[in-house]
Amino acid sequence: MFPFCFEWMWDMSHMVFMGGLWYALTIIGLGMTFCIGKAFYDTFFDKGKDDNHH
Amino acid sequence: MDSALIPRGVKRCPTWQFALWIGAAGAVLLWGVFAMLLCWFKGLNQTNMNDSYGFALWIWADLAVIALGGGAFFTGFLRYIVGKDELKNIINYAVLIGFICYSSALLILAIDIGQPLRGWFIFWHANVHSMLTEVAFCLTCYFGVLTIEYVPLILENRQIDKVPFFHRLGHNMHEIMAVFAATGAFLSFFHQGSLGGVSGVLFGRPFGYREGIFIWPWTFFLYTWSAAACGPCFTIMITKITEKVTGKRLVKQNVIELLAKISGWMIGTYIIAKIIDTWYWAKVTAPAAGFNLMDFYSNNPFYGIWILVLEIVICGVVPAIILTSEKGRKNPAALMTAIILAVLGACVNRWVMVLQVMAVPVLTFENWVMYYPSWQEVATTILPVAYGVILISLSYRYLPIFPQEQELNPEV
Numbered sequence: 001m002f003p004f005c006f007e008w009m010w011d012m013s014h015m016v017f018m019g020g021l022w023y024a025l026t027i028i029g030l031g032m033t034f035c036i037g038k039a040f041y042d043t044f045f046d047k048g049k050d051d052n053h054h
Numbered sequence: 055m056d057s058a059l060i061p062r063g064v065k066r067c068p069t070w071q072f073a074l075w076i077g078a079a080g081a082v083l084l085w086g087v088f089a090m091l092l093c094w095f096k097g098l099n100q101t102n103m104n105d106s107y108g109f110a111l112w113i114w115a116d117l118a119v120i121a122l123g124g125g126a127f128f129t130g131f132l133r134y135i136v137g138k139d140e141l142k143n144i145i146n147y148a149v150l151i152g153f154i155c156y157s158s159a160l161l162i163l164a165i166d167i168g169q170p171l172r173g174w175f176i177f178w179h180a181n182v183h184s185m186l187t188e189v190a191f192c193l194t195c196y197f198g199v200l201t202i203e204y205v206p207l208i209l210e211n212r213q214i215d216k217v218p219f220f221h222r223l224g225h226n227m228h229e230i231m232a233v234f235a236a237t238g239a240f241l242s243f244f245h246q247g248s249l250g251g252v253s254g255v256l257f258g259r260p261f262g263y264r265e266g267i268f269i270w271p272w273t274f275f276l277y278t279w280s281a282a283a284c285g286p287c288f289t290i291m292i293t294k295i296t297e298k299v300t301g302k303r304l305v306k307q308n309v310i311e312l313l314a315k316i317s318g319w320m321i322g323t324y325i326i327a328k329i330i331d332t333w334y335w336a337k338v339t340a341p342a343a344g345f346n347l348m349d350f351y352s353n354n355p356f357y358g359i360w361i362l363v364l365e366i367v368i369c370g371v372v373p374a375i376i377l378t379s380e381k382g383r384k385n386p387a388a389l390m391t392a393i394i395l396a397v398l399g400a401c402v403n404r405w406v407m408v409l410q411v412m413a414v415p416v417l418t419f420e421n422w423v424m425y426y427p428s429w430q431e432v433a434t435t436i437l438p439v440a441y442g443v444i445l446i447s448l449s450y451r452y453l454p455i456f457p458q459e460q461e462l463n464p465e466v
Contacts, residue, residue, distance in 0.1 A: 001178045013182035017191070020244070024195045027237050031230055032202065039223035048222055 059213055059452045063460040066451050079443040086437025089430040090165050098168045100430040106423040107412050112166045115435045117249055117404040119155040119162075120193070121277070122397060124285030126152020126200060127235075127242035132316065134235035143309045146455045147296075148289045149203045154445055156197045158438030163193075165434050185248040185255065192245030199238040202227065207453050243278055250277025253407045260343040261350050262411040264335060272331050273407070279327065283320035284400035286313045287373070287393045294390060296450065303462040311383045314393070318377025321396055325370035332366065350414055354422035357410050365406065369399025 001018070008014060042048040055069045066072070093100045103110045129148040133141040164170045176190045209215065209224035227234075247270065253262035254271025264271040290310055297304050336347040351359040376382035376392035383389055413423055427435075449455055 001180055005178065007179060017180065017182040017188065020188075021191045021195070024192075024237055024241055027233065028195065028198055028202065031233050031237075035223060035226040035230065038226050039219055042222045042226075043219045048225065 089433035123155025124281030
């Protein structure tokens with residue numbers, strides 16, 4: 001899973017498989033960080049309270 | 055008692071009635087949990103799996119719920135990427151159904167691996183030459199995406215929404231939902247495909263083996279295609295069942311018809327590809343391995359040619375014809391028939407590609423091997439159904455799942 005695991009090899013299979021996994025996890029992680037961070041910011045500075053997504 | 059939690063402007067049954075309903079589903083759930091604990095504590099000897107059936111009822115259930123849960127990714131793709139705005143009225147429910155299907159799939163896998171405490175090995179010590187590794191990666195990530203899509207719905211609960219942070223968090227998540235939906239579509243494409251790829255690469259099992267392109271057998275593409283085609287039908291089916299149980303209209307007919315139309319065309323194109331695949335397999339691939347078509351459908355007590363006709367003609371061609379015609383979609387009985395047949399078709403396809411593959415004799419001295427699941431396997435397969443009923447009931451009662459409910463039920 002990580003390059004420091006003993007079975008890791010810098011070959012195409014590892015790069016494609018793990019690259020895909022980390023690519024997806026990065027998007028999900030960054031997306032959620034943005035949402036939570038912005039929610040904290042908006043709450044702290046009292047912004048966006050009338051936002052409605054319905 | 056819980057009226058403060060119920061969405062504004064809608065009516066729900068009394069608390070005692072709801073508790074009774076949840077209690078009934080909970081009893082079935084407990085039965086499944088008991089069987090699950092037996093499998094965990096006593097081991098896989100509680101099942102009827104054996105050397106012939108390393109894959110059995112659980113894997114069929116797994117593949118079936120993943121295919122039917124495909125309605126979430128495909129409806130999300132249509133809503134957020136293609137821009138079919140009408141589908142906003144059913145996307146919440148599609149996400150909820152997808153969440154239930156994928157969490158059920160992960161639960162079944164947790165039972166199936168026998169030693170769930172070692173479940174993390176597939177990530178940490180990944181076998182990068184296995185399609186199932188990719189399935190495990192994508193399945194888990196996509197479950198994360200579905201959770202992210204479901205959380206804003208929970209945050210819309212009347213009481214939770216009053217908390218400023220949660221209100222803003224829900225809003226922010228809605229704002230960038232297209233990013234998550236696109237990620238979900240990407241992940242779904244690969245894990246649906248890889249599940250199909252598993253049987254397609256079994257060159258020692260001529261019933262499942264298929265040729266393909268590069269490393270992907272044709273089953274890779276057929277699985278993704280069938281999940282995108284039949285998943286929305288499952289969403290519609292559950293919506294219709296919910297409407298029947300609650301005695302209310304929850305989604306406008308034009309939304310149902312749009313989703314059914316898209317699903318119909320997807321089933322139509324899928325079934326053409328499936329027929330070509332089956333014909334090529336019967337005429338070229340299987341004979342090259344020394345088999346005739348009827349070798350796979352004779353000399354056994356269960357698997358006759360009827361199952362091929364059921365999968366392709368009755369549960370493939372028929373729903374495609376009904377759903378692609380406007381007359382068929384507008385007739386409630388025909389629509390419901392087509393929807394049920396399409397769902398059944400996906401389940402039959404997964405059944406033959408998981409279980410018939412195992413049953414067919416491969417060597418001349420072998421016989422057909424039939425399999426009957428143990429009660430523990432049946433109970434743990436029904437467990438997700440009870441769990442789904444409970445989660446849908448709770449979500450329907452406390453969350454604004456159906457944006458059109460108030461408009462469609464003005465007398466409330």
